[in-house]
Amino acid sequence: MNDKKDQIAISEILSKAGVNPTAQRIAVFKYVHNESDHPTPEQVKVAVDRVFPKISLATVYNTLNALVEAGLVKAVKLPNSGKVCYDANTAKHYHFIDEKQGLLLDLDLKDIKIDLNLSTQFEVKDVDVFIKGHYSG
Amino acid sequence: MNDKKDQIAISEILSKAGVNPTAQRIAVFKYVHNESDHPTPEQVKVAVDRVFPKISLATVYNTLNALVEAGLVKAVKLPNSGKVCYDANTAKHYHFIDEKQGLLLDLDLKDIKIDLNLSTQFEVKDVDVFIKGHYSG
């Protein structure tokens, strides 16, 4: 039953963002939004397959791109591995990467203070920060 | 003649770093180090081809990887486009990206002050910063 409620809530989020809430799209967004943390497209495929066995990989990619387009998720390209993952946290935030453990953790804005002293030729639109190291948690 | 001097200087740099200075490797590093700014492997191939017409793309990749291994260049994977480029500036520095114009500019450490307030669970080894925006130069 909780599942049904989830679906309805998800459905509404998609609709409001202008994404037609098809069954496949609901399943993809539900996974990215509620059930995972920074998954790759392949992880999304595997997870959604468990409940929706015939989804095509193209649909996973199409849907993820549509969700990015609609501003519901962000694509994060990791600076070293180059792997892409999808981030349900659309608020501005930074990332901590523990490559050894394969971890990608969100860092709150307030934990990182950035002071730019750039000449006026640089019109800043966005700042990406990746902190790399070891996480012992 | 200047060319000859360059080659000798480059040759010494490679040797010191433990990379056997073959003609192909000298040509690749000379381009990355002296004649370009953040080139991609494909750009390296095109440039080196002009002077060394039979170099194979595999050799370009092998050489770039060897140079990274030896610490003579850094590979930079751009966070949005995902394109890789090679950076002869091995000092710690940050990057400004103007995607519209296809620009990648070095930013000096002193122009960006970063204050981390992370809990002790986070052992920081490296910080990557990409500033995105528009450059009017």
Added chain:
DNA sequence: TTAAAAATATAGAATTATTCTAATGTGGGT
């Protein structure tokens, strides 16, 4: 000096991630 050994370079095949294509399916409005 020569011949084996080691290192490097080469061409093209293989791999991986992603996008494209063309055909098929689906649901809401008539």
Added chain:
DNA sequence: ACCCACATTAGAATAATTCTATATTTTTAA
């Protein structure tokens, strides 16, 4: 029920990189 726009699908195409097997060059040492 019938359209039609939209979505989904399977598989082909593309692009970046790595791998493989062969050829070439350089080094070593008899």
